[in-house]
């Protein structure tokens with residue numbers, strides 16, 4: 318019960334917004350009530366720097382067991398042998414990995430941000446682009462697909478210490494087998510950042526980065542449907558190839574370097590309330606009902622892609638293998654920014670997004686990104702996707718007609734009332 322009136326009111330407004338609107342932001346989801354309860358629990362009071370059984374503070378006997386459960390459940394979910402569940406976010410997980418495996422100035426190779434990559438994969442405005450020497454691969458202009466042979470050419474040219482795969486706005490699957498061959502050819506460590514599709518990977522609906530990728534990072538709040546946070550995993554531990562030794566002069570294992578990369582490298586005390594919420598979400602993801610959920614996420618994305626294509630929208634790469642689609646609006650005389658604003662007025666939340674080879678600025682953009690994780694949690698099925706596409710199309714066509722947008726908004730809210738969020 319929040320008694321701070323100003324804050325309580327603002328939370329209530331946000332609560333109403335979430336209940337009434339159609340949530341199509343590909344990186345968002347709705348957690349279960351038990352995940353939310355753990356995130357708001359008394360565990361927030363506890364300092365627990367270190368790892369289970371190796372803490373710098375007393376009174377950690379219960380949080381030790383809790384964090385170990387989170388690690389064990391996560392390892393089961395992804396078939397990992399080692400995991401760290403402390404990163405506060407996806408960006409923090411990537412920072413910890415880079416601190417562990419790179420020296421300042423080392424070359425890294427990642428997927429271009431303007432083609433769908435992530436800031437933490439070498440953008441010049443991010444630590445990853447400031448501390449290290451970033452290089453990028455992108456998609457083919459015609460197909461919208463990553464050409465693995467072009468990735469190989471680039472890797473041989475720039476000889477990265479770390480190769481990064483994974484994206485925020487790429488609707489196709491990844492060839493981890495080929496990427497590992499390339500990494501081995503140039504002597505690079507291969508990291509997959511599966512922040513977006515992690516839930517689909519855990520349930521076998523997409524290629525698995527293990528055993529091909531040395532290190533895997535993810536967020537926990539996107540398709541995985543847990544609290545906001547990050548994780549790092551390995552399929553198996555190995556002596557670090559960079560030659561980092563311990564006090565006894567022995568080669569340190571990667572797991573020990575990655576643990577140090579998180580704490581004390583880039584973070585202080587772990588968020589044990591969030592780790593408890595992560596453990597609950599991992600437990601939920603191990604249930605058959607979660608597998609049903611991710612299957613529906615994918616079915617809905619395919620149905621939405623089809624319904625948008627039928628209305629003359631151009632989907633980058635022509636479709637989707639996962640939970641999202643990237644739409645090029647240049648044939649619709651509407652910018653990404655105008656579409657985002659218009660859809661917002663109609664209670665449909667999406668984000669504007671750069672499309673590959675975009676000529677508009679990142680604040681305007683020529684595209685939008687749509688994702689089905691949140692609406693699927695809400696209960697929408699493939700039979701709803703034609704209706705959803707119709708709303709989006711009408712809102713984009715009528716983006717400067719407030720009367721049209723208001724009418725669509727009423728229709729959206731009417732459906733959302735039939736599919737209540739948090740029934741309690």
Ligand SMILES: *Cc1c(COP(=O)(O)O)cnc(C)c1O
Nearest residue numbers: 406407408435484485510512536
């Ligand atoms: C979302 C995302 C992240 C960052 O996650 P935060 O929790 O927002 O820091 C990192 N990498 C990729 C590929 C992402 O999509």
